[in-house]
Amino acid sequence: MLKVDHLTVKFPSRFGDVTAVENMSMHIGPGEIHGLVGESGAGKSTVGAAIIGLLQSPGFVSDGTMTLGETDLRSIDRFEAHALRGKRISMIFQDPQTSLNPLMRIEDQLIETILAHEDMPTSAAQKRAVDLLEEMGIEGASARMQSYPHQFSGGMRQRVVIALALCTNPELIIADEPTTALDVAVQSQVLELIRRLADVRKVSFMLITHDIGVIAQIADTVTVMRRGKLIENGPTARVLGHPEHDYTKQLMAAVPPLDRKIARFQVPDEDGPATAGKSKGDAAEAWLLGGKKPVPVGLTLDAINVAFPGVRTSFWQKPKPFVALSDISFDVTAGSVTGIVGESGSGKSTLAKTLTGLIKPESGTMTLGGSDLPGGKARSRHHPSRQLIQMVFQDPFSSLNSRHKIGAILAEPLWLYGLVEDKEERRALCADMLALVGMAPEAIDKYPHQFSGGQRQRIAVARALLARPKVLICDEPTSALDVSIQAQLLNLLKDLQSAFGLTVIFISHNLSVVRQMADDVVVLRHGRIQETGPSERVYQSPQADYTQRLLALTPTMPSDWR
């Protein structure tokens, strides 16, 4: 079927040619789901783009062969390649929101695609479109076809995208992160659909993803890539279950398991000079502790309600408010880690913003270490909690001001709270704090864009620590990071938490990650608490239906692997 041998892709740049993919080989048989895993920058998407002939200019295939059936994909001209795309190879993209034209009815998009490749009357194309949508599991397809994309939910939209990819009976479908933008429940349905199509229709899939759980669940064979090079490939159970290559072993060790809590991830620390300065974080550590044993501080939420103004639908009526959080009450024990899990839209981030005073709750009270914690604007700029509660954000690319040097970013809490008056002292402490979070102290004179996502997240942690906080709120701190970097950051957070007696609120949509971090868990759905309790109890024997469903749907690896 699809045979790729010794594929090399280069991108010319003003510094000479950059090799994006080097000597890549893989074979995909009919009805086979082939997973392509690797961390960001590994060249996974570039391989897909090279096969379908849509390499981003000025990239070019410099070496190797690619054949689909009898067709040599490298020797065909532009027009043949155009005819082949959609007809024999289709593509599914990550975001179903943007891969459908929002101004066209689903019906028109499907029929347009069918007619572009096949000569048939419109009525026949329409019939095929209805059949396809029904096959994808969309009920009442002939009526639903009249709708526009925005009238479908995310999962339904992704089904339509898959129908669109299938409507010309292609031999190969390249799916680039098809479930990354979806919640677990929807993800498992889409994955089931892909599996069924491969089995029943004998369509081959090339499944590009960074999520090893997804690969473990449905891929027959797998290729592991790193920095444009092939690391290992073969049957999934062999490659991921009994990896031979060191890199694959490391990768597997970094994947957080759902079924148990591991004390520390067995991953090498960030490469580079970072580890060299590890011992030098002592001064920062001593400063943070201030010579005393840390006294942790707890947090209580009582009947918190948050509502946002709704969308006005009538000129005369007041819009109905949108309830983001309703009746949220839980205690965070001093010095413990509380995990908050939920799907998108469950109110996790709203909760974090309420705690930090960015959002004002309608009603309810919060207390920090026994004293009242006002919400929203009622919390003045000089309120002590401004210093005691610090936050690590989700997006490491926007949480640091890109126009400021690392030194200036880190020094901010020090002078703002009047912790260290002397400029030189501040600088020395910031440098040492960088060493404490596992970075080279020289980073102090660089700008954020000179660092990777994981390094920036470490800087963000350092900034939070320099305020001498008691409570650290982490809002999806690892969701933008690769698994190995995620494992390093989780190790770091665990170390810091126990060393400084921090009370941590750890927010994530990823149940496996929360399991590794949390002592207690709060499960949120649509702004309501579904279940709270010690994390071992919640994960071992979930009480609420919703928690049980979430745990069942999360892709896991067979327990005999590793």
Next chain:
Amino acid sequence: MWAFIKRHEGLWLFTRSPAVMIAAIVALAIMIGAVFAPWIAPVNPYDLASFSLMDGLLPPVWEEFGSERFLLGTDDQGRDMISSILYGARLSLIIGVSAMIIASVLGVGLGLAAGYFGGRFDAIVMRIADIQLALPAILTALLIDGIARGILPPEMQQDLRVAVLTLAIALSLWVNFARTARASTFVQMNKEYVQAAVMQGQHPLRIMFVHILPNILGPLLVIMTVDLASAILLEATLSFLGIGLPADSPSLGTLIRIGMQFLLSGEWWILWIPTLFLIALVVSINVLGDFLRDVFNPRLR
């Protein structure tokens, strides 16, 4: 040197685009000529003793009857065209640059605050901006001119012409800055670094000027160049219509107005040379502005 250029995206793009290089050379040459006009220009057109009616209406040197003393000819008063243009460009640039700076300080300050505080303050500032946009620039200038005439004593009016003109132009340009600054600030407000600063309890002024401003400077610089060109054009328009600078201290617009009288009389150089000069200046500034827009917008690369 080459390695340095290669490392900097903007400089590298610059060496790749002949149009931008030509524009930069033209704009730079005109600016240098204007700034150093008193030392470069053959005569001082403000000094009545330095020119004579006898030399009036001489064509440029390459035409018949052209004189080598006046490379681009003279006007009806016998003033050297080169000197008039250099001094004129000097005035045009002084007015344009100062109007642009006043407009940007006013507009960026208001726009940044409107974007940061939002709500009622934002509504008030933006409605004022809307009203300002509804008044044509010329009307604003006429209004301010009229008010200045009314409140200033007559002997000061001549001296303050330049200031009045600058203020009028600045007032009709600040809206651009305010709108762009406000829109960019809105985008930055959702970024987590701003939320982090708010959460830490930093002073709003510090968040606005130390955190947000450096991050929205890119689009503002583009507007600054484009608005510099508009300011120069606006000054020329006002002077052309006779509300700007008087004939004894001519700017480019005044020169064009004087030249209008000779449009159909055969003395083409009096009109066309300052006009071409103005077009070259404005076009090259606009080309540079477009280039800056490309440099600051990574998506267009």
